[in-house]
Amino acid sequence: MIEQLSLEERHKRHRERVREYCEQHVEPVIEQHERDGTFPEGLVRSIGEAGLTGVPYPTAHGGLGADYRSFAITVEEFARSWKLVAGAINIACGLVGYPIAQFGNDEQRDEWLTSICTGEWIPAFSLTEPEAGSDAAAISTTATRDGDEWVLNGEKIWTTHGSVADFLTVVVRTDETTDHRGISLIGVPNPHEIDGFSVERDIPCMEGAAAIESELRFDDVRVPVGHLIGEEGHGFRYIMEGLDIGRIGTAAQGVGISQGAFEVSSTYADEREQFGQPIRDFQGIGFKLADMASATEAARLLTLAAADQRDRGERVTKRAAMAKTFATDVAMEVSTEAVQVLGARGYSHDYPVERYMREAKGTQIYDGTNEINRLVIVNRMYD
Ligand SMILES: Cc1cc2nc3c(=O)[nH]c(=O)nc-3n(C[C@H](O)[C@H](O)[C@H](O)COP(=O)(O)OP(=O)(O)OC[C@H]3O[C@@H](n4cnc5c(N)ncnc54)[C@H](O)[C@@H]3O)c2cc1C
Structure with missing residues (x-):
């Protein structure tokens, strides 16, 4: 039962601020991107520069230091104009941002979370595979320890913004003998600069050509052991x-x-x-x-x-x-x-x-x- 729902004057002001931002910066460019089939990379980055990407995260990490009601209002207002950019904010704050903020180490928060919240990096979350959709624990992409590195191998599909991402959170199996307890999260900054990483294709889909849903391959992609987010097996x-x-x-x-x-x-x-x-x-x-x-x-x-x-x-x-x-x-x-x-x-x-x-x-x-x-x-x- 809902026992309480409190919205304050500051939430109203925040809604007005975001709506104004959308009317000025988002709505004028939607038609052209939709028609030309171009991803609005500059716009997505500038939303971070305006402080509207990492709404619930600390200002020290480029966020707004606001609450989750402000986050929901932000996403709603962006989606009222264009869901594509609202989705980018949601990926940054939810599946990518939250595990780093909550379970990552100080270095990861300082570098990764800050780069994501400020719009310097466009992040993506890579879980789904050809044989693992709703049954997420069935993933087969592996990360194997080799000295000071993790070596990633596998295939991911439907990674939103994968082909333009500056940062990937990749869901991997670090223990092949168990079920969901063998799953870990690994951060991969600048994936396009790493040998063995490739974009197979962007999947043509109902949302239209401006949207990016990527198929990604990892063939012996090596990242430092310190790129594990939180503890091994807790992903x-x-x-x-x-x-x-x-x-x-x-x-x-x-x-x-x-x-x-x-x-x-x-x-x-x-x-x-x-x-x-x-x-x-x-x-x-x-x-x-x-x-x-x-x-x-x-x-x-x-x-x-x-x-x-x-x-x-x-x-x-x-x-x-x-x-x-x-x-x-x-x-x-x-x-x-x-x-x-x-x-x-x-x-x-x-x-x-x-x-x-x-x-x-x-x-x-x-x-x-x-x-x-x-x-x-x-x-x-x-x-
Ligand atoms: C626009 C878009 C963006 C996406 N972005 C990302 C992303 O950024 N990163 C990422 O990793 N993935 C992403 N995905 C993938 C998404 O998470 C999966 O599509 C979703 O989890 C379902 O998996 P599936 O498509 O393989 O369907 P399946 O799991 O094969 O399911 C097919 C149908 O069966 C139903 N079904 C399956 N199991 C059950 C059950 N136990 N009970 C009842 N019904 C069931 C499903 O609900 C569905 O209707 C995206 C998908 C879309 C469409």
Whole structure:
């Protein structure tokens, strides 16, 4: 049961600041990147320079030193404009940033976390393999100790931003005789400069050509032993904790997508006239807009409740999974309805609602599919 949800004036101000940033810097460049199929590398870096990438991390590491509610608000506002950049923030703070901040050593925090939060490095998280998707513990990429080095071998797929990444957190098996207890995390800065690392291809996908989802190969890739994050064999636990943050961020992406899709279709319903009146005045359209607004608000409240709980220092595994599942399902429904409200125009690239729909689909799949998240919820029903 949600016992508390507190938002303060500073959260409102933060939302206004991020929205203003998005309207000035993000929205003007979306169309061109989408049309040309170019990844907005400069934009992603400049978000870090503006201090908006590492929101929950200390200012000493280039972050904003803010709380997880501010993080959720940040991701939501970026996704309201363009999910692609919201996703980059979420990777930086969640699955990559959290294990370094929480379990890494001082050197890793000073160099790696700072470079990620300031936008100097674009990070990526490399877990999924051709034979290991939802069953993450089934990965077969190995890291073998050889003197002062780890030697990585294996294949990864669907590594978001992998082909442009300046830093990879690679999930590896350091003990082949066990299950998830043999899994570790290894940081690989500047992977493109290391012998044996290669990008097989960027996978053409529904999100569009500006999005980068890479297939990567590691053939005897050598990194110093000091690149192990935390303790050997504890990687699976670190991922699960990182996912608590990542899922709050993915939920926030769902909320932002819904909000963006709702706003476009609401404005359109006021302006578009058929049968001599604005289409909003047809009950069939008005009810759609009412349901879209209500679902978006419910998703936002659940997402902020998860962030609020995390800000109080509690584990949020169940609530983060609930928020992720609910908010991304809502994003799919709201964006699909938004296309319907716009009719044929909604189906065209002239309006952003079909992009929101494509983006929403991805959010139901990554950070654990919504089926896997439902398993997380049902297994913790009485927590
Ligand atoms: C846009 C995008 C970005 C991604 N980014 C990254 C990234 O940065 N890094 C990374 O490592 N990975 C990334 N992924 C991969 C993502 O994490 C996996 O796709 C996801 O974990 C599911 O794995 P899979 O695709 O192999 O599906 P599978 O595991 O093969 O599942 C196929 C279907 O079966 C269902 N299913 C599987 N097991 C169960 C079960 N026990 N109960 C019920 N249903 C089940 C699934 O829910 C799904 O519907 C990304 C994927 C996408 C689409």
